[in-house]
Structures are given as structure tokens and as C-alpha cells.
Amino acid sequence: MSIVAVGSIALDTIKTPFGQADDVVGGSLTYFAVAASYFTDVNLVAVVGKDFNEQHMRVFEGRRIDLQGVEHARGKTFRWGGEYSYNLNSRETLFTDLNVFEQFQPSLPDSYREADIVFLGNMHPSLQLSVLDQVTSKRIVGMDSMNLWIETTPQHLRDVLKRADILKVDDAEARQLSGEYNLRKAAAAIQKMGPRMLVATRGSHGSMLFNEDDIFAVTAYPLEDEVDPTGAGDSFAGGFFGYLAQKPELDQATLRRAVIFGSVMGSFCVEDFGTRRLERLSFDEILDRYRRIKQLTHFEDI
């Protein structure tokens, strides 16, 4: 059981009220891959520049991560900088230098063509389609997107949505994509576009899963020390799809557990800059937080 995941690998500069981190390995695919690798094998499709050195590669080493699909192109790696407000609830983008990511044409190694789960990270919908076209066999297509593609390439995005099983976006993106403010109505509208499931993350407020007529909601794990929210949604996706990759059946109990593992990985991500906390996790810590979320949210019948 493995995941083929495509997305961005970047070098990030992150400023928060608690400090600053320069040139840390980020990008949506990095967070997704590190989180998912605790559950399953992850085959990466991405591009980095010549400045992406051995030190940078270490984030992927010693994990269930395959890098055959990572192209080393001439030029610089995608760079992003962001600064968070005092309560970490809003952020300003300081710079976005796409560099080698601008000309990225995902190309799958032959060994990636049969995948259990294909995860299409946030990128131009035509690249997402190109990846789908290169996969000959798959069980589940998961995808992410963002406001930029909803606004600028809506038709391409619709084409990807038609071929997706599970859309993972944040609540603001779900609202924008559907034109519905109410999240239940937004989910119903999106389910008509193709994906039979919507997983909506809600930042520090938790997440919701809409699966046909079933709705599942979980509150965010209340951290005492939040350091850096960068990548929390991507880490959520990694935990969610990573857990699902191991499971032959997508029954309700399995999907709900996957949301909790998503929530667990998202919450760990926030505890340190970049992927630092995710990198040093043990699986026991992951299970322990799963149980804590259960203890935090469960109540008895009346």
C-alpha cells in the first residue's frame, strides 16, 4: 500500500512572535510526506533546484519516502517567506519565488504508475491532471487546491474535481469553491462537482469530514504552546491519507480514524518550526495523542 504524492518542496523563511527560521525545508509536499511516512510508503513527485543540498535532503532520509520522482533542475528551489500575527491566526506572505517550480512538469518514474492512493497537492490543476494521466492504476484520488486556482483556473480545477474521490481544503477554500458560506451547503455543492468526500480543515478550530450523508467533526487538539502553524493543513493531509493507504475499506469508522490521525499530525506540526516536531515523533506519541483526542471529546449517552 503506497501513496504517490505530487506537490511543492520549498525553502521557507518563517517569522512568528516566538522566533524565526531561515531556509527550512518546507512546501506542501514536504509536510505531507513526513506526516504520511509514519503510516505508509510515500513516493514523491516534485522538483528542487541545485541549491537543495544534502543537508536539506535529510528531512526525507530514514523514512518510508521514495525520492526517485524528485527532479533536480537547474536553478533555485522554490522559496517562500511568511510572517505570523501575534496570535498565529493570520499571516502575511513576505515573498514567493517560484524558481524551478514555475516550469515544473511532473514526470512519474515507471515504478510509481501503480499507486494505491494518488495525492495531488496544491498546484496548477493542469499539472494535477498530468499526474493523474500518468498513473495507470489507483484506488483513491485525493487532492488539495487553493484560492489562486479557484479564481484563475476554475475550469481546469473542475476537470480535476471530476476525477477526484476526496478533496482536502480549508473551510475558506470550500466556501470560495462552492459559493456557499454555510459549510454543510458548501460540502453538498462540492460533492456534486465530483469528489464524494470533502475534508475541511478549520485551523485552530478543528476539521470536518463530509462523506455522502455522514458528517464527522472534530475539535482541534488544544495545544498549550503553539509555535508555527506552517504546514499544519498539509501534515493533516499526510496523516489522513497515510492512514487510509493502509486500509482496504473506506468504511465510516476508518474514515473517522483517518481524520483523527490527520488532526494528530497537524497538531504536532504546530509545536515547532517547520517540520522539526514531525521529524522527531515516535509512533507511540502519535497513538498517545489519538487517545488524548478521544478522551478530550467523548461523552456518554443520555
Next chain:
Amino acid sequence: MSIVAVGSIALDTIKTPFGQADDVVGGSLTYFAVAASYFTDVNLVAVVGKDFNEQHMRVFEGRRIDLQGVEHARGKTFRWGGEYSYNLNSRETLFTDLNVFEQFQPSLPDSYREADIVFLGNMHPSLQLSVLDQVTSKRIVGMDSMNLWIETTPQHLRDVLKRADILKVDDAEARQLSGEYNLRKAAAAIQKMGPRMLVATRGSHGSMLFNEDDIFAVTAYPLEDEVDPTGAGDSFAGGFFGYLAQKPELDQATLRRAVIFGSVMGSFCVEDFGTRRLERLSFDEILDRYRRIKQLTHFEDI
């Protein structure tokens, strides 16, 4: 088992994107009382003006609500007007005419002096203290407050907090009162001020209970049609304290159930203008929504 509850009764003008309601009976005590009366007897301490007529009184009739402690004073009833933004997440106060509420001196009928629960609704802390002083026997002291008293009468508020068992505020108020942005840290700071429990409502994001070292969090029931959020927090308090009033022991399971009943009553409140939805509830509907919240939030062990 009964509650003595003090607070405001008002005539409200409410504007939302879905319509307008004029001169509806509102005020924090009204929502609290109607919600709590589904669970227990509620004895009201409040003041209304001469313009508060028989039509207005109907909201309290045929319920487990005692009105002996409601004074009919010369002058006009407290009036409040508010207008909500398109997504109901923010509101502007159009007017606040305190009228008879400005000179309110709560006076408890003799029959109210022995109470199971005393609930001190949001008002000047010195009035909350005066009510406490008039009660000779009580099991639980619950209280609410708001930014105005946190800013203008902090010492009086501290005096009430010292004598309270359970503080019910929204998350923004908990942050302001404690000076801590993180809700866990805010709760710990508030628990040092007196109340051994904090119940923090979080609008459309749910609520949390902090009870000594135990934390319980529940997501808000995802309504498809939200009409008017006025009074949702007070309805939550009514459901929460109303349920507790029937229970001799405040064990963890009971407290968690109380939070769910609070959440149930808050969610119903939002479904129509003012108290309209709360007024026409059946207890079966309340139990059904309790079970739906359980279905919405529960997941299995790993």
C-alpha cells in the same frame, strides 16, 4: 432542584441578512430561563418597565419559570438593537438603552433564598455580589460577565470570581480576563481567580470545559440554516446549568453531558429570531440533537 437566575430582560431589535425582528423579548436572562426551563425550575430576578405587557410575558408562561422576583418598575424596559454581518459572525450594536435596568437593585423574594444553583447573569459585578449575599443556601454558583466589566470594574469582578464555582464566558472574554491568548493558559489563570471550572463558548466553533485538570471540547452542531445568533451563549448557559441543577453529583460524565445540552440549546437558539425556536421545542427534539452531536463527534479506539 431549582435555579435562581439574575440578569437582563430586554426588548430587542435584531437585523440579520435574513430579516428583521422588532421588540422581541430578549436579554440574557430570557434566553437562559427559557433554555433552562426544559430541565429544571427557574426563579427569575430581573426588572422590566411599564411597557413590558402581557404579550411580552407570554415567553415565560407555561414553563417551569417563576416570575415573583421580576420587578415592574416605572419607566421603559431595557432596549437593545443589533445588526449582523452577512455571515452572522460579527455584529454591530445599533443602540443600548438601559432604561429601568440602569437603576436595577436585585431583590430576592424569601422563597428564592435557598437555591440549588445561583446563576449570576452578565451585569455589574456589585449587583452580582448583592444577589449572592441574599442567598442563604446554595450548592453551585455560576456566573457570566463581559468585556465591559473586565475593563471598567476589574476589582469588583475579582470579588465575584472568588465566590464562583463555574464561570461561563466566551473565548474572547476568557482571553481578556486572563491576559492569556492560549485558551488552556487562560483557563488555568482563571481557575486561580476562584472558579474551579471554566466553560468557554466559541460561537460557531463549539465550546470547551476546563474542570480542574480535565478538558472537554465539543464542536458546534453544524446547522444548515443559521438565522439569528442572538442569545446563543445565554441559551448554552441555560442548557448547561439547567441540566446540572437536576444532578446531585458534578462528576466528569455529568459535566460533559451538561456541555452537550448547552450546545444543543445554543444551536436551537440560532435557528430562528430571538427565542422563537427555543419556545417551540419538545424534549424529544432536545434528546435527538444530543444524540446527533454524539453521532457527529464520536470515533472508535485505535
